[in-house]
Amino acid sequence: MQVSTESTTGLERKLTIEIPSEVVDQEVDKRLKEAAKTVKINGFRAGKVPVKVVKQRYGAGIRQEVVGDTINKSFYDAVTQESLKPAGQPSIEPKELEAGKNLSFVATFEVYPEIESVVLDGIEIKKLEADITDEDVNKTIESLRKNQATFETVERAAQDGDRVNINFKGTKDGEAFDGGEANDQNLELGSKSMIPGFEDGIVGMSEGDTKTVSVTFPEDYQDESLKGAAADFEITVNVVEAQKLPELNDEFFAKFGQNDGGEDKFRTDVRENMEREKEKAIKGKLKQQVMDVVLEKNEIDIPKALVASEINALRDQMGNQMMQQYGQQASNIDFKSILPDNMFEDQAKKRVALGLVVSEIVKVNKIEADKEIVKKLIDDVASTYESPQEVVNHYYGNQELLSGVEAAAIEDQVVDFVLNQAKVETESVSYEEAIKNNQQAG
Numbered sequence: 137m138q139v140s141t142e143s144t145t146g147l148e149r150k151l152t153i154e155i156p157s158e159v160v161d162q163e164v165d166k167r168l169k170e171a172a173k174t175v176k177i178n179g180f181r182a183g184k185v186p187v188k189v190v191k192q193r194y195g196a197g198i199r200q201e202v203v204g205d206t207i208n209k210s211f212y213d214a215v216t217q218e219s220l221k222p223a224g225q226p227s228i229e230p231k232e233l234e235a236g237k238n239l240s241f242v243a244t245f246e247v248y249p250e251i252e253s254v255v256l257d258g259i260e261i262k263k264l265e266a267d268i269t270d271e272d273v274n275k276t277i278e279s280l281r282k283n284q285a286t287f288e289t290v291e292r293a294a295q296d297g298d299r300v301n302i303n304f305k306g307t308k309d310g311e312a313f314d315g316g317e318a319n320d321q322n323l324e325l326g327s328k329s330m331i332p333g334f335e336d337g338i339v340g341m342s343e344g345d346t347k348t349v350s351v352t353f354p355e356d357y358q359d360e361s362l363k364g365a366a367a368d369f370e371i372t373v374n375v376v377e378a379q380k381l382p383e384l385n386d387e388f389f390a391k392f393g394q395n396d397g398g399e400d401k402f403r404t405d406v407r408e409n410m411e412r413e414k415e416k417a418i419k420g421k422l423k424q425q426v427m428d429v430v431l432e433k434n435e436i437d438i439p440k441a442l443v444a445s446e447i448n449a450l451r452d453q454m455g456n457q458m459m460q461q462y463g464q465q466a467s468n469i470d471f472k473s474i475l476p477d478n479m480f481e482d483q484a485k486k487r488v489a490l491g492l493v494v495s496e497i498v499k500v501n502k503i504e505a506d507k508e509i510v511k512k513l514i515d516d517v518a519s520t521y522e523s524p525q526e527v528v529n530h531y532y533g534n535q536e537l538l539s540g541v542e543a544a545a546i547e548d549q550v551v552d553f554v555l556n557q558a559k560v561e562t563e564s565v566s567y568e569e570a571i572k573n574n575q576q577a578g
């Protein structure tokens with residue numbers, strides 16, 4: 137086998153590969169003889185069909201099959217010989233396929249980038265810390281009560297926190313616009329589910345009142361024709377309902393899985409859940425910050441094939457989320473057509489680049505999943521279930537689940553590895569600030 141390598145642009149490589157004709161011919165003859173033992177042709181006994189007859193009947197198909205297999209095998213033999221690491225499948229362009237002549241083809245593909253060394257010098261990290269106060273616990277419990285609240289009709293002016301049933305009709309420059317009209321719509325005042333100024337304009341209105349409220353659509357509004365536009369809404373209030381919060385009693389506690397212990401136990405459980413949420417949020421922000429800085433200091437070329445694969449993975453992930461959200465309505469949607477590549481491209485590039493840099497850190501520093509960290513991650517998940525030990529056993533009994541946790545453990549260890557070499561400053565913030573806009577890395 138003869139191989140010549142050409143570097144074209146960036147990470148792209150071209151291999152021109154030539155295989156002696158006798159290699160293909162010998163394999164074709166071998167398969168013809170094997171086929172002669174089993175093929176059934178009228179006029180011949182099973183296993184007694186002459187190879188010449190088999191060749192006449194099936195020779196072209198067998199040769200095509202051998203050529204395909206030879207191209208695949210020789211490509212992987214060639215990249216091994218040339219010490220290349222392909223990223224994605226190659227594009228194969230045949231040059232010579234004619235029988236009796238040397239088989240030759242050109243394989244075009246991308247390779248993984250070579251990272252000479254990962255730069256971790258001069259990294260500065262800000263780590264958040266927060267205490268959970270009794271006031272924080274009270275706010276969380278109040279939020280839980282609001283989530284379980286009921287509404288009852290009242291004969292008074294609407295207040296923030298009330299639910300109103302309304303009819304409205306919007307106009308822009310005196311003309312109605314699509315989506316600007318609705319009847320019998322429920323709206324919780326203070327929910328900020330409508331454009332700014334809409335809900336505020338309803339506060340103080342009573343059942344049967346009609347009022348025109350002037351608003352301005354946000355500059356980032358999804359409808360291009362309404363971005364930044366001034367509009368008037370004629371609003372009629374049909375019903376005003378006041379929010380009725382549930383009492384802190386055994387019935388309320390049972391909705392959250394607590395059947396004994398009363399309010400003191402409930403407050404303790406709420407605080408413990410808040411502690412877990414706080415630690416998860418702080419860890420997530422810290423991890424995100426570390427990964428962002430590492431990526432910023434280590435710009436690398438990334439294979440287009442890996443980006444394309446990551447785009448498809450992100451699209452599938454969003455498609456699955458939409459399926460769960462909309463159910464049967466989304467079952468016939470072609471997400472590939474409605475969710476374009478550019479929607480995921482930036483995130484995909486970041487994830488691919490980060491994965492390559494993190495993999496290099498893991499390889500160079502020989503980082504392996506720490507069993508204690510794996511155990512803690514599994515225990516943290518299990519602690520949120522009624523039967524934690526069953527969850528733990530399930531994770532350790534399922535290699536796919538366990539591998540996922542081990543990968544997460546390695547990521548955590550990489551973060552710790554970087555932090556040990558970074559300048560870390562601690563910043564005290566409130567609980568609300570600590571959990572605000574928490575996003576996991578990646």
